[in-house]
Amino acid sequence: MSQLLRIILIHTHLPGVIELDLQGHANICGTNASGKTTLQRLIPVFFGEQPNRVVPKTRDRFDVFYLPFQNSYLIYDYQRADGSQAQVVLTKRNDGVDYRFVDAPYEPTQYLEETADGAKGLGYHAWAQRLRALEIESSHKISATSEYRAIIQNDLSAMRNNRKDQLKLRQLAARYGLVSGSHRLRHIEKLVSAVHAKEGKMDTLKSMLATILEEDGYQRPENTFKPAKIKAWIKEMRQFMQMDNLQAYYAEIEQCLADTAASKSQLWQLKPLVEQDRSQLLTQTADVEAQLNTLHKQQEELDTSYRAQKRELDDARSETESRYQQVQRDLELAQSKRDRYLDSGIEEVAQDSKELPAWQQKLEEQTRHLQLMLEKNADIAQQLDQRKSELSEVLDRLQRKNQQRCDELRAEQGQIRSTQDETLTRLQQQTTQQVEQMQLDLHETLQRLQREQVSLETQLSIAPLDADERERMQLADARIEDAQQALETATEVLAREDDTVQQRRTQREQADRELTQCRQQLHQTKARYKQLQAQTNPEHGSLRQALREHKPDWEQNLGKVLSEELLQRTDLSPRFSAGDDSLYGLSLDLSAVESPHFALAEAQLETELQTAADAAATAEQQCELAESALSKAHQAYKDAEQVAQQARQAQRRCQQDLEYARDGKKRLQAEQDALVKERQQSNRKRLKVLQDEEQKTRESHQQRLQQVRHDAKALELEHKADFQEQLSKLDDDISQYARQVDDMRSVHAQQVKELQARVSDELAEAGVDSQQLQTLKADTETLRERIANTKERQHELSEYDDFMRSTWNRLRPGWMEQEQQLKSTLTRLDSELTELKQQTKLQRKALEQEDKRGKEQLHQQQSLNKELDNALARFNELTQHRDFAEPVSAATESSFGDTRERLQRILEALNSYAHSSRKLREQCERFSATLRRDASADFEHMIEREFATLSDNDNVQEHARVLGELLNILQDQQSQIVEQGRNIGGGLQSFFKVFDDINRRVSQYSRRLTDAVGDELVLEGISRSEVHISSTIDELNFWQPLKELSQLFQQWSESGQRLPPEAYLDRLADVAELLRADQDYSLESLLKLELYLNESGSELIIRNDRQLLESSSHGMAYLILCKFLLAFTRLLRGDSAVTIHWPIDEIGTLAYHNVEKLFQACDSNAIHVVGAFPNPESDVLLLFRHRYLIEPHPELKGKGQLKRIQPRQSPLSAKLEATLADQHVMETSE
Incomplete structure (x- = not known):
């Protein structure tokens, strides 16, 4: 019988080599948090559980915790179905665990080597070489847990690899699987995890139940019809269901074709008469063309003048903008150069330079003071008086010199303030002059625009009509009675x-x-x-x-x-x-x-x-x-409908003839109103343009005014900042000179004080204070270094002073004013350019108006000719189409009255033909849109292909013919689409029947699982235990619509109707939408599990883990669950000869007799228990074959070690065994 034999841990979370024998029941004792459960978690991993899933989320990953080193190994030594032994070796990789099967029993020499510190594990590369040296075969590294699970369980049904990988996995499963042949242990890892887990067991039971159903042949329902395909068919079906509307639309198209033919016949009757009238008026067109040519020349001259002036302004603006950019570059270079000087600390050098004379004087004084301190003679008092006199004279000279410098600096401040006032006054005067000039330009522009507006408002009140136009109104009442x-x-x-x-x-x-x-x-x-x-x-x-x-x-x-x-x-x-x-x-x-x-x-x-x-x-x-x-x-x-259509066409022609005379007057009135409206609309547009131009001029002026004031303010602030900087610098210089005098006075006082102290000391004793002398020497040396550094940068300071005088203080203010002036010039040039464009536009509009007025003046002479030209041009344009052939009918001049009436009739006939053609086109477009609505992609391509075959795409009559052919094709396809819909409905009905079959038969599996619950585990107080399974299909959101759809489909099939009812399509659309959200119909999601118990006469129903824990106390809840776990183990294992290990945590908390019953039940089902509880003295240990204890490691702090133990024997048991042994000896001697 195949089974897991032992687990070997090398350099894992426990140091050294640990071996855990699992042939029989085994238990691990130890204090809380010693690692008992940690070892139990290795059992589900062997059967295929995800390694990281067995590790609590609060801990490190599985590979980090169990395999911390590059020579860490987790080895499962197991027996295969043929009785031979093999190993599963887990090793560490960067992001997880690698599995490898080894075709040999475990031997320490395969993994360990002897060193001075004892046995050590080999590195992974050395281990692979060791296996090859021992001629032990092994599999390739397996990184995916799913592949390892498929091999160890001999279950490749869930794998989706390619054919080559499938064959390789199948060979590995046949060689290294726990079971062989047709046997498999699918989902056994979930059962082992459920046994070990403290929560979620009911959900695991339900998952196991779904597995049973799959083995019985009830796979999850699959819908082969995608929602998109169903929706496409619904779209096509709705297109067929509007076939009556399409036929009605096409009947309207045929009616419109007849109307177009009638208009065409009338046009061909009028054509020769209108051509005769047109020949008499051709000579009047020459004058109109001459006038138009003159106006065109004037427009060309205007354009030439505009281009020349614009070029001149553009050149001036380009030159000004170039100068403006150069000034900006000069300002930027000056600012950049000054910033570099300031960043180099030139201001500090300037300050030090001003201190240089004082420092030199101070250095000289300190040097002499130092010499005086070092002299040893009796004339110290006399030298002290002489030194005081010298210091006083030096201080007086420095004070007079600095006072003179301060007076010079204050005079320079006054000059700077005067220059500032003059500069700001000049800038204000320039800004004022610029604003006044802008106001003057605005006033002139507004006066010009307002004068033209007054002229246009006067013209709007005039709307004349000539005598010919009024006479045409009297010809609109003819031929109404006939x-x-x-x-x-x-x-x-x-x-x-x-x-x-x-x-x-x-x-x-x-x-x-x-x-x-x-x-x-x-x-x-x-x-x-x-x-x-x-x-x-x-x-x-x-x-x-x-x-x-x-x-x-x-x-x-x-x-x-x-x-x-x-x-x-x-x-x-x-x-x-x-x-x-x-x-x-x-x-x-x-x-x-x-x-x-x-x-x-x-x-x-x-x-x-x-x-x-x-x-x-x-x-x-x-x-x-x-x-x-x-x-x-x-x-x-x-x-019959066609004959009626012809009669309807004749009636419509008569109605049109009647309305012709009535509508003629209306159309004539509309034309004259449109003429008046056009004239007034043109004037209104021009007036609106002038008003908008006036508004834009005011807005532009305001924006320019704001910009000028903003620029003037910015320049003023810039000048003020420069002047303020110069004044601040002079104030700093004055303060510095005053500070020099104060510093010198302080130094002299200190020196006098030191000399007096020196005199006092020397009067007392002859000697020198070394500390004071060293301090004076250090100060003197520091001062000498500062003087040297300042002298070294004098050349750089001179360059900076020259830059500030020549560029910053003299040239830069001029550049700033020049920048402002150039910017103002650019603004003025832009304004002049805009004004030029506006003036040219107005002149061009005036020429266009003059051209229009010239045409209106000649309208009485040329209007008839022009209308005849337009009418014949439109007629000739129609003759270019192949569908506008000349009919056989003829007409005389008396049939249509005089020339004006013939013109009116041909225009009306043209309009009627255009209206009929336009209506025909609109109807064809509407029909085409209706035909395309809800159409399939194939039918769309067919429509495009049919239209692509037309030689004349603008021939609407050909379009109408093609649409009629498409309508016939659609009628022919109706049977095919209806049959496709019946296939979809049949498929969904089959899909429904699968659900319905599961819903009806799931109770049979409830009885089956209840029958599988055996009596090998008898629990006190539990007289009955059953498993009830029910379906959740009724809770699926698409179930009720799908049921109704199945009924509607059955009704449609039995009704004999060719097309489905609208209710069927609506329900089918609902199902298509809902199926998209519930496409994964696992059997587990369709099941609901309930445990029914009778405990001490009370009926209990357990639906979840909380109810399971509340159902009984003292560990009985777990034993209740074990009854069903035993049943699941038998069902999942089937007839396979394999021993399953149950990792049961805290088994020692159960009563001894209950544990004994559980072990008996497990023995009868080939199940080995791997227990864990803390008490090593519990009597429950007597039931285990292998007993282990985890205790603290004596050498490694924080680590544990595993050792075998024997259960503690009570004195009574020892005395009883001794008595039995004596009796046995006596019986033997006898």
């Missing part, structure tokens, strides 16, 4: 034809009802044929298939007593044995019982199948005949 009489006659004919159309419509509806009845009969015959086919070709694995293959003539005996539903079941595992014909000991004479329809004999089944096929063929022929009759009735209806 048109009225023709309209009455055509209306009577149309009424008779409409009655005929109604009769043909009634006949078509009767043929449609007969076709629906034929389809209903066809559906019934096909359903019978399909039922018989299902009996002929039963489902693979069903009871019917097994009976047909293994029990001939079963229909004559078992077929008469079995339920029809049982024959379709695939989970009954039928087995056949030789014996009598009795069923559970009951024998019946079944010759008197007729065979049911679902268990017919082979010969009878073939006969019934042929009969059903013949009936289906007959029903199909009847449907074809009914469809033919419906087609003929529909054609008769269309013929």
